[in-house]
Amino acid sequence: MTSVRITHIGGPTALIEVGGWRLLTDPTFDPPGRRYSFGWGSMSRKVAGPAMQPADVGPIDAVLLSHDQHGDNLDNAGRALLPNAGAVVTTVAGAKRLGGATRGLEPWSSTTLEKPGLPAIEVTATPCRHGPPLSRPLAGDVVGFALRWDGQEHGVLWISGDTVLYDGVREVGTRLDVDIALLHLGGVRFPVSGPFRYTMTARDAVELCGLVRPRTVIPVHYEGWGHFKESRESIEREFAGAPEDVRRSVRWLSIGLATDVPL
Numbered sequence: 001m002t003s004v005r006i007t008h009i010g011g012p013t014a015l016i017e018v019g020g021w022r023l024l025t026d027p028t029f030d031p032p033g034r035r036y037s038f039g040w041g042s043m044s045r046k047v048a049g050p051a052m053q054p055a056d057v058g059p060i061d062a063v064l065l066s067h068d069q070h071g072d073n074l075d076n077a078g079r080a081l082l083p084n085a086g087a088v089v090t091t092v093a094g095a096k097r098l099g100g101a102t103r104g105l106e107p108w109s110s111t112t113l114e115k116p117g118l119p120a121i122e123v124t125a126t127p128c129r130h131g132p133p134l135s136r137p138l139a140g141d142v143v144g145f146a147l148r149w150d151g152q153e154h155g156v157l158w159i160s161g162d163t164v165l166y167d168g169v170r171e172v173g174t175r176l177d178v179d180i181a182l183l184h185l186g187g188v189r190f191p192v193s194g195p196f197r198y199t200m201t202a203r204d205a206v207e208l209c210g211l212v213r214p215r216t217v218i219p220v221h222y223e224g225w226g227h228f229k230e231s232r233e234s235i236e237r238e239f240a241g242a243p244e245d246v247r248r249s250v251r252w253l254s255i256g257l258a259t260d261v262p263l
Helices: 076-084 092-098 202-212 232-240 244-249
Strands: 003-010 013-018 021-025 035-039 042-045 062-064 088-091 103-105 110-113 121-127 143-148 156-159 178-184 216-220 259-262
Touching: 003 216, 013 156, 088 092, 088 121, 088 143, 092 103, 103 110, 103 121, 178 202, 202 216, 202 232, 202 244, 216 244, 216 259, 232 244
Parallel strands: 021 062, 062 088, 088 103, 156 178, 178 216
Antiparallel strands: 003 013, 003 259, 013 021, 035 042, 110 121, 121 143, 143 156
16 A cells, blocks of 8 residues: 545544555534534534535545544534444443444554455554543543554554544654644633634644644644634634644545545
8 A cells, every 4th residue: 555545624623544444434414504612611613614515425434533522523414424334433431322333442552454355454543632631521531543544654544533632642753653644733721611722733733743743634623613713814814834744744635536645
């Protein structure tokens, strides 16, 4: 395998095609317009729809679900897709809520995706904190995912999940070699909680990339919702002032367009 094909469908949702596998992250396919509650008085409106519908996406071998409790990572249409996926991997708490054969992972635990005729993919959960310290009762559990398969020369494919920059995420830089990183950005903020952020800002991402040093950085989770407070333009301005190696690693995907990313 010399490349992985990634289609950014919108928000946190991406289709990852590698070695015959078709993996979907955080499925969100509802149309725009509705307001969603995130608990404790936090709400947001979806302002843009997905670039593709589930029927356009086609069959899915596995869903990598960073968390199930927020509509900007799993909405009604995305939830309806789950029973048709070959596997669903998420948090331990999320697996209990979703039931069935859903696989729940604690940070740094792993499961293996296997299918006849395809290379096995080891999925390791990575730490996330979806807000400031002590925000877990509001935000709930979240994980990212590191994908490893035989033949990788430059490291894993890492999906950060919804998280702020904190020591658990920094640990990725000491425990993993990362080739491609899909970073959930947007600098999420809600009026009810004032200045507190619930996902990384672009400045956080620049710092994190200096620690993790991925060869390719793909921003996701920055458009489509009212509570995303940093747009692509804001993120681009921050990366423009980053060290050259970080600046050159950033690759923006056109939403809805399948893109081959070298491994």
